[in-house]
Amino acid sequence: MTMLLPSPSRRRLVILAYPRVEHEKDYLYHWMPFSLLTIAQRLLADGDVDVVIFDGNQRTAQEWTAFLDEHLDRAVCVGVSIMTGGGQIRHALQMVREAKLRPGCPPVVFGGPHVNVLGEQTAAHDLVDMALVGPGQRSMPELVRCLLGSGRLEQVPGLLMTRGGQLVKGPANTPKTEMMARYPWQLLNVQEYVRDDPTVAPRTLNYVSSQGCVYKCQFCYELTYQRAWSSMPADPLVQDIAELVEAYDLSGVKFYDADFFVQPRRAVDFCQALAARQLDVAWAASINPNDVLRSRKQRLDLLGSIAASGCRRLLMGIESGSDRVLRDIVRKEITREQAYDVAADIAAHGILGCYTFIVGFPGETDAEVDETYDLLTAISQLTPRPETRVHLFGPFPGTPLFDDALRYGFEAPQTLEGWADFDYYDSQTPWTSAATVARARAHTRLVKQPGAARAEVPA
Ligand code: B12
Ligand code: SF4
Incomplete structure (x- = not known):
């Protein structure tokens, strides 16, 4: 029939x-x-x-x-x-x-x-x-x-x-996302997304290889969402990248995972598989300082593997130079000294570090803000000279610090329409002065010219 x-x-x-x-x-x-x-x-x-x-x-x-x-x-x-x-x-x-x-x-x-x-x-x-x-x-x-x-x-x-x-x-949709599979690239014109990224390579594509994060930074949406961490295993990931490199003549991949290195073992396997394929592709990703500390405890040469596999840039949120803010406000689970030590280790491996800091937390004192700029200045002396970026604290709905912000006088939109024009790049908190905003802008140093950072990083 x-x-x-x-x-x-x-x-x-x-x-x-x-x-x-x-x-x-x-x-x-x-x-x-x-x-x-x-x-x-x-x-x-x-x-x-x-x-x-x-x-x-x-x-x-x-x-x-x-x-x-x-x-x-x-x-x-x-x-x-x-x-x-x-x-x-x-x-x-x-x-x-x-x-x-x-x-x-x-x-x-x-x-x-x-x-x-x-x-x-x-x-x-x-x-x-x-x-x-x-x-x-x-x-x-x-x-x-x-x-x-x-x-x-x-x-x-x-x-x-x-x-x-x-x-x-409907019933609760658990944030557990299971193993991630290869993306249906055919639905987009991939070519349109290839860019000359000054900190990575002339033909760079972005990529997300995992969902979720295991850390508990109190300002961060990931914490609220409680998304269980899930990822693509190292081998299929490298295979997919190899195919993309071949199809689109890529020379760089920039990962936008919340934290690419949650599982140091997967990260080392990825680096080794990438190096073994000799793809000649530079890459960049976000890392939490604790990933480096954990890999040391596990006796995994995480930074060595990262550097040997062509990684050009690691993005890390340090958030503050004050131990009290790190401990009591952000819960970054790291001290100022450990943050500097990890940044120095990254530089010693020839990797460009990009460090982000936040000022204007509810309850943060001026002296604590000064400590943040002191740490930023110390990190800026490293070679290769890191990028540094100072963000203004933005209260994200659902996070623990959002509730603190409300207590300190922040007024949140009450409707979807109200959120439509909410701008996190401008200060939205009544306790943040114009001087604090101006100082943050003045301290943000990013590499914006194609090729500029690549020239600084040893091959
Ligand atoms: C890439 C990115 C951007 C890009 C834009 C994205 C793009 N495609 O063009 C850029 C850099 C422009 C950007 C900007 C900003 N971003 Co952004 N960004 C990301 C990032 C790193 C990756 C997004 C992604 O692809 N995730 C992977 C996918 C698979 O996950 P997902 O987006 O959550 O989608 C899942 C679910 O949410 C859901 N879902 C998503 N869409 C839909 C749609 C439907 C119909 C359904 C049913 C379900 C669904 O299902 C998806 C699969 O599980 C995320 C962090 C992260 N790793 O997720 C932050 C993130 C999305 N960004 C965030 C923020 C806050 C910003 C900024 C506002 C602030 C800032 N300073 O960066 C700015 C906005 C710009 C401005 N001027 O204010 C927050 C969002 C928090 C929130 N409450 O919305 C995130 C989560 C980072 C964080 N941890 O705080 N961002
Ligand atoms: S490490 Fe990054 S993604 Fe994870 S909770 Fe902290 S700020 Fe959010």
């Missing part, structure tokens, strides 16, 4: 949209929407629908209109990713308004870091049909099954929606 299959062009599809993020002026980089690639990977593996991705960082509002003309009639739903800040929520609402002008617009579903902490507030907005809290690769496939006719909305993990004036809630 022959069965009539729907022609591929008539298959249902899911639209996934990444609204534009406004960065600081003269920021050089472009990022792939890994959130959407992660969700798309699972939807495609299930095989019920096609997936198309719209990246607002690469495409204009006019192109969004044309994209809707092309795809909306086949769409089961439109998934939109948002994080707090960067105007992304404002862009998201503009995009959804445009979609909703069309007859037959399918349900619009919001997810992403902002939704993970302010789900109910998001779901309450008129333009949001549903919010999905937690990892989208666990919730989206369930939602799509429901929208295609099997299953009940009440069973979709992390679902929040208002129906008849009542809040409908």
